[in-house]
Structure formats: structure tokens, C-alpha cells
Amino acid sequence: MRRSVAFCLILSILLSSLPASAQSELEIYCDYPGQIAEAGDTVRFDVTVRNLGETDGVFTLNHYCRVEDWDVYFEAGGKRIYKLFIPAGGSRSFTAVIETSGDTEIGEYPVTISVGTETLDLYVKIVKTHEGERGTLTLRVVDKEGENVKGAEVRIYNSSGIVDVVKTTSDGEISVELPKGDYWAEIVKEGYEEKRTESFEIKIGRTTDLGVITIEKKDYFVSLSCKIPYIVSYIGESPLFKLEISNLGKEDDRYSLRAENLPSEWGYRFKESADGAEISEIYIPSGETRELYLEIIPPYDAEPGEYSFVAIARSPNSESSLNLTLKLTGVYRMSIYSPYYSYEIKKGESAKITLTVINSGSGTLLTNIRPEVSAPEGWSARISPESKSKLESGERVTFEITLIPPADIVASDYKVTVKIKSDQLEEEEDFRITVEESSYAFLYGILIIAAIFGSLYYLFRKYGRR
Template sequence: MKRFFAFAMVLLFLLSALPVFGAQEYVKKVSVFSGHLKEDQKLQINEYLIRIEFGIDGSPYVIIEANNSIKEILKADFGAEVETGNLIVSCGSYDAEKGLFIVVLWKAIGEEYKVEKGSFVKNFEVLEVNSTEITIERGTSVFYIKANESVKVDKYILEFTGKSLVIYELPQVTVKGEKTFEISVSFPYKEVVAKPGDVLSFPIVIENRGDNSTVISLEFLRIPKDWSAEFLYQGIAVRSIEIPKKSAVTLTLNVQIPEEYSGREIIEFKVNSEVHRVVIDVKGETRKGKVEVITSIISQDAEAGEEIKFPLVIQSTIEANVSVEIGVPEGWDAHSLYMGSRVSMIHLSEEDSKTLEISLDVPRGADLGRYEIPVTLSISGNEYSETKVVTFFVNIYKTYKGENATLNILIIDEEGNPVPKAKVIVGDKEMGTDSSGKAEISIKPGEYEIYVEKEGYEKASKKVEVEDGEVKDVKIILSRKPYYFAVDTESDVYSILLGTPNPPFLITIENLGKNSDEYRLSVRGLPENWNAMFTLSPDSNLEVNKVEVDPGQSKNVYLSVYPSLNALPGDYNLTIIVESISSGTKEEIPITVHLIGTYEMYVNLMNYRLSITAGEEKTTEIEVVNYGNAPVTNVKIEVSAPQGWKVEVDPDSAPMVAPKDRFTSTLKVKVPEGTPAGEYRVTIKVTSDQQEWQDTLRVVVRQRSTSAYIGLALLIVAFLVVIIMIRRVGRR
């Protein structure tokens, strides 16, 4: 039966972690890839293979295969979309150098699990669960999920419905290709026209698409005689430059043409191993009163939330001021940069050239689509004015609109050490930091103030603003209080056995403050005639009433309690008081002293043997003595005698016999008339709440004397009758 019960319990536990079938179906569309895909690359998503090919019409097409068969062919127009199986593929713009930009969504099917505390689901352990939040652990990481919210962990998305846990498994995504380019260089100039003495400025946009920063080397391969050329970054000549991961920089190629020169020349240079050249046709005619605007990039694809930069070169043959005005959609931010500084107007001298960067900050909640960004340049010079408009285009292919933001919060102390178990409050959400001092909170976009507190530390707060789908890292430093301590005891019960030596009670004082401190020790609530003593070791007899502890350290002290000689067993409530001498703060620790007594009930019969004549009554005494140090309670005397005998005990009970006290009772035994002579036993049993005793009283019964004589006479008569009978028989 026991084996069956154990098997049933194990089976019930396993069934609690199985998916719930026949319940609501959960489907979530998740972006698993967004980026450019070239002809020589293949995108593998589980069993699906996505590749790019060009048709006979010269247009790119998206080919989707699965299990060695073609599932879909889609002409890759901007905004085109196709759905097959679990895949949804959307097309962006095509770039001859980067390839086709695509976004792939995966329809993940969720499995619903009914969970309880202690359940294991796909290597996740459920630590706590209620209708508003679930706490799960995987390895050393702990995740807190509010009801109707979700978190992504490795290849899973975990969603808590308030009643169950839904787990979506994401596909494996890999990009295979013959070539991968980490560095992209944009230099569209092939041939330009100039005049003698011109200084030409060409923007060079270099983008690092890799996952690590990289150093770019710059080298001139060909410069005409008497010409000068240099690479500039924010007005400084450079020969190499480091570009952070996933970012771009704009350099300026400056070329100085000598006076009195005409003809065609070539400037050739190398960025890393990539070679570029520009043909410069120098003509003798002059150009007066002319301002030219040159840009190498007209349109860019971007995710919502990214910063986008367009280079803009302004060349002028006259002295002029140029003001810049940028038109952007509502909620966008834009500014123009010159040599890293924000500007709204620049000055150009005669035959001058300057490179601006038009910087756009796209909000993370921007809608998908194509946006026009008009840049108006108002040019004014001596008897000259002109307005030029350059229009840039931004294609937003991915947005985070409506998505929760994530705060990755790290709590550290002044020395940079993580602070575990700190309470973090953001809005209406509250959670604790893990062993690494980290907490992850999913919140709606907006402005918040983060509040952090922990015992022993000063409270801290920090204001943050998060946008749709933003993941923001926040570090908050907690400062230790100058004076703060914690007291811990081995138990809240101190057991003492009366009449014997007892080990002391362990108390640990930990100094959690920044400064050294001294602590005063005392005990409140000692009964009358009791004593208590603190020592620094369990074997010491040297009493102390205060102890000093260095910051970050702890020290043990030992409390010995000595009850009075007449103390009775039971529970006594005391309070240990530890007071900081520096700050005056106190910690009061209530404990219960549990006194344990010894019980030694001794029963003494004044007579263990009584001689009694049938029909008579005799008495003896029973004495119950308590030699222990604890009272013996509910004492009862029970007697068992032969049938027909009359036995009385007076008194037959006592509610309590105090330590070293005694209780005496009288036992009366009356033997009925006619009881045959002999030895009989009367059983005496003494019971209490603590102990029992049992023994027997031997009773010797005698007959009365007249009866003895009559019996003797009858024996003599019987003897004479026998003799007479023998003689008569002998005569015959």
C-alpha cells in the first residue's frame, strides 16, 4: 500500500509539470532576424532556408525552401510580405552593396503549464507563484514575471498568465555565405570638375557592422606632383581611426589643387585593403557666386530608436553664411553637426568647403514606413542669397511601438561590490536583487524614479526615462550607514536543565556600518534571584558588558543564565538588548528560557508484610517522597486485593508533591470471615504525570483460636474411629 501511495505522489508531481492539452492555443509572432541578405548568403531558420536571386527582369526575389522543396517565391518590392508555415517574411529596400533588407517573424506556439512551487519545467524551477507574479530560477539566474507579462531567456520566451506558465520556443537562426563584410566604405565620387587653386572636400562614410570595434588604416596610393591631400576627422588629420562596433564615422578627403594648373589627374587611396579613386578635371575658367551642396547618401534603412547620420558637403566660391533647418516628423529629433559640435549656421570663406553631418534620432515608437527629411540651406553673402533644399529618405523597417521597456539594474556599494537582496521599486513593481546585485524589470515606456533600499545602507534613487522596447542599463550605488549592526542568535529558545551545568547561549553581532563601533550588552526580564552573565568564549568566567566590532566584521558573545535555587520548570521570557554606543540604536531579541526539571518519585511502604486474622482489619502507611527538583503532579494510589477483601486508601491522591516534599496515605486492609489461612498479595500502584511505581504487600491470614481447638478435637475423634474399625476387621 505504501509503495502505491509513493508512486501516486510521484506521478501527480510529474503530471503537474506537463503541458495542458485541449486548453487555449497560444501563438506569438517574434522577430528572429532583421538585416541585409546578399545573393551569396543563405538564411537558415530551423527547416526553412531563405535566399535571394535575381529574375530575368533584373529584380531581386526571395526564395523560401523547406525540406528540399520551394515553398514560396516573392518579388522583393519594398513592403512586400509573404507567409508560409511558421514564417512571415517582409521586404525592405535593396542596396547593391549591402543586399536586400528583410525582416523575418516566427510564429511561436506556446505550451501552457500548470505550475506550483517546486515544479520543474524545461530546466526552470518555480520558486514562488501567486496570481500576480511568478518567480523562476535557471542555474544562478532568477527571473520575476508579472501576470500578463513575458521575458526572453536564451531560446525561450516565458509568459505568465496569472494562472499558468506559457513557454514559447524560438528557432535556431544562422546565416551562411561565401563572404561576410564587416567594414563598408561609401565614396560615390568618380569624376569631378574643379579650377586651379581649389580646395576640394570629399566625405567618406565608413561603417563597422561587426560585433567588435576595429581600427581602419588610411593610405594614399597616388597623388599628383605638387598637389596635397589628407584625411580629416573632425578637422584633425588622421592616418588610422578606431570605429566602435555597429557604428559609422564620416571622414573628409581634402585635396589642394595648385594655382596655374589645368588638366585631368587621379587621386587614389586605400581604406584597409579597399582601393578607391576619383578623377579631377581642372579647368581654367573661374566660378563666381556659386555655392554647391553635395551628398553621398540619399536614403537609409533603420530600426526605430537608432541614430542616423547623412553627410552633407557645402562648397562655396564666395564668402557666405549658411543656416541649416531640418524638417522631421513629430517626435523625432534632428540637429546638424560640424566637427562634432551642434550648429545651426556655418561661415564659409571664398573657395571654402565644409562637411556637415545631419543627425536624426528616431523614436523607438516610430511607425513603419518611408519618411522624407527635408534639409533647407539658407545661403546669404555679399549681394548674394540663395535657398537650397536637400531631401533625405529614411525607411523604418522595424519598430518597438507599444512594447515594454526593460531596465537592467545593477546595485553596488561604494567599493564596487554587488549588493544582493536589495529592494528595488520602480512604479508599482518591486523586486529584490540577486546574488550579483542585479534586477531586471519590464515596464511601460515613460519617466520613472528607481528607489533602492537595504538594511544597513542609505536609501538611494535615480530618475530614468525609457522608450518603447528600450533595454537600458542602470547602475546605482548604495552607501553604507556609518553605524549599523545586526544581531543573530542560534535559536529563540535557551534550554536549561535544573541542577546541572549548562552550555551558554550563542549571540553573534555583525557590524554592517562603515565605522568601528562598541556595543553594550544587557538582559531584561530576569525573575527575582536569577542571574545572567555575558562572556567572550563559552568556557570563560570573565564577565563582559560591552564588546567592540570592526566594520564588516562579526563577533560572538555568550550568555549564561543562572536560575534561582527554588525556580520551577517552565518557560520564562527574557529580552537580550544590544545597544550601539556610537549611535544609540538598539536591537532587542526576545528569547524563551525553557527550564527542564528532574523527577525522582520514591514510594515507601511502612510494612511490606502484614499478619492478620480472618475477619479483622489492619492498617499501614504509604509514603510518596519527591527527591527531584521539579514538582510531581496528579499523584494517585491504586490498590488491587483478593475478591471479597475490603481495602481503603485515605487519601488516595494528591494534586502535586513539591520538590523535597512528601505525601503520606493510610492503607486499611480487612480480611473477610472464613478466609482460609495462608499468604496473600495486595498490589499497590502509584502513578503521576511524570513517573509510576508498583509493588506488592504480603498479607498472612490466620484463623481464630476456638476454631483451631474444634478442628483438633475432630481430628482426634476421627483418629479413634479409624483404630476401632481396624480392630474389628482384624477379629474377623
């Protein structure tokens, strides 16, 4: 503010000290010296100057603006100017351009311009402010052939560090809002040389267009990618990772394929299709992409857990690596086995079933294993042992189950179900028990029948002749 007052005083003193003839040599005027605008607008005033003197002259253009962050300059003939030649008796026109700032408060603001020693006050009336709003950055990224580059990262920085990261659209363009300030940008894209812009200023309510930025492809560049880099698989399976390999360089290239950081006893193979043959290298022309399948082969005794490793495509000129993770989980499986599933017993006897339980899963632990017997009413069962606390993968336990039918059982076929339960899962088996009459009952029957026939024979002998 003090500098503004000082400038006005100096300007007034200089003008008042000049001879009257010097002061009256020029006539400067503007038909519309007051304009209405929004904060952030650019306002243009058409100014005419007449040389009323008798000699030609070159006159310097100056301005005094009371708003610190407004820009004022002069244009004529499509160029910025700061001096004006006016022949004696002639006139010249130029444009005074005033770029207002977006955060200017509502109000009227004078701007004084001077041509030689003559001055003219112009007025800008701000009727709407954009204080607190942002400015906009736009640009377009193309390659050396002029083709739009999609997916290029535009990393925007200021003095404090990175501010924003924006990717270009299919048209190679970005449009991003930023706070007022000074910035610079870096253009990054796989397969291309990085490009840094010049510093630029973002103004409130205005668009800063950096125009077209050209980035150049590298001679050699390979990229490996995978849409699903984390897979969950069961122990005993050989999972497949579906990859894409792209030659983004300007030259054709051949790449060797490897997987590293796998456990030593694990295997792997690269294939061009899910059921294709194993390959160890691949040739890809410039600009083309191929599908690859990476099959991981864990051993059957692999432990459950997460395994991270790296897929690598390498040539003498370029290399790309890709982090992948395989999570192995165990398979819960229980097998039960008995040497016999059908038993024959006599009345008064019991049936003894031998049942072996195997943890046939992989990488899993079965806990609290116990048999449960479902038999007809009146039957009872004894189990030894009653339970097993745990079974590791591949371990087994044998249960002895004694089935005792009731004393008054009728000879017939009976179904008994034995269910093996654990905290994780359960299995069951059915057994057929055939109960037959005892041999003593058969003898008793024969004797009874013989007694009956003997009695009939006696009665017939005694009373038959009568």
C-alpha cells in the same frame, strides 16, 4: 496631433517662401531611409549632406517625429550635435538616432529631419510591440576601495512612494524589472553612509543602467545579530542565545555588553563560548565579527509566558540593540512516595498503604488526580480520598488505600500496583503484600496434631500388649 499638423504647415510655408537658389543649396540623402525594428529598439540612419552652393555654411539640424514619446537626436564624431558646418562644394555625414518606445503599436512611422531648409523623410516599421511589458534597472554598488558590496539594499521610489527593495548580489549588482516611469533610488547598507541616486527613467523593453555607485563606510558602526531570536525553554533551565557582533566601521572599537528589560529578579551573562567565563565587554578590530553567547537565568519560581528583552552592544561612538524573546513553559512532573513498599498481614487482615502524591513540576497544574489499584483476583480496595481536583506546583495530597484480600486466600507473597493518574500524566508504584496463616490456625493445627498423637498413644496402650 494639432501641434503636429501646425508644425508641418509652418515648415511647408517657410520652405515654399524661400528663393529657389536657397532651397537648392543643399542635397540631403540616406541610402537606407526605411528600417524594420521592434518597439523599444534604437534605430540609426546614416545621412549625408552636400553643400551645392558657392559659400561655406553652418546649418541647423531639426526633426519632426509623429510619435510623442520617441526620442530623436543627431550624432557625429561620437558626440551629439545640432549644427553642421559644410564647406562650399563639400559634404558631411551624420547619424540620425531614433529611440522608439516599447509600447509603440505595430505599423510604419515616418520621422522628418531637416538640415537648414532641406528635409528628408525616414521610416521606421515596427513589427513587434512590447506594450504591457516592463523595463529593467541595473547598477553595481562598490565601496571606496572599489570592492563589490554584497547585501546592500537598493530602495526604489517613485512619486507615490517606495516601489521595490532589492539586495545586491556578491558581485554588488542588481537587475530588477520595473514599470515604465520616472524613479530614484536609495542605497542602504549597515555600516555605510546612505547614498541617493539622481532621478532616472525606465522605458518599456529597455535597460536603464545607473553604472557604478560608490558608498562609503562609516567611521564607527557595530551590529548585533541572532539567527534564532525566539527560544522556548523550560522553567528551571538557563537557555543560551547565540549572537554575532560585527564591527562594520573603519576604526577598531571596544563595546560594553548589557541586557535590558528583563524582570528584576532574573539574571544574565555574556560569554565568548557556551561554557566560557562571563564577560562584560569585548574588543573587535575593524571589519571583524565575533560570536557571543547570552545566557538568561530565570528564577525557579518564574511564571510561564513570553519575556521580551533587549541585548545591547555600546561604545562611545556606536550602539546596536537586538530584540530577543524567551518563552518559558512549565515542566509537568509527578512524584509519589510511600513510607513502606512491603507489608505483612495475617489471613483475615487488611493492608493499609499510605501514598503521598506531589506536584514536583514547575509552573504547572495537575488536575483530576486519582489512584487506580491493580490487585490479584478477589481482592478489593478502599481509597480515601477517592480523588483530588487539582494540585499546584509544590502541593501534595496523601491517599489512604486499604487492601482487603479474599477470605480463602492462600498464604503467599502478592504484588499490588497503585497507579496515580491525572489529566496531564501518570506514575505508578508496586507493593508486595505477604499473607501469613493466622495464629488461630496454627493453634488449631497443634491441637489436631496433639489429638492424633494422643489417639495413637491410647491405641498403643490398649492393644499394644496383645
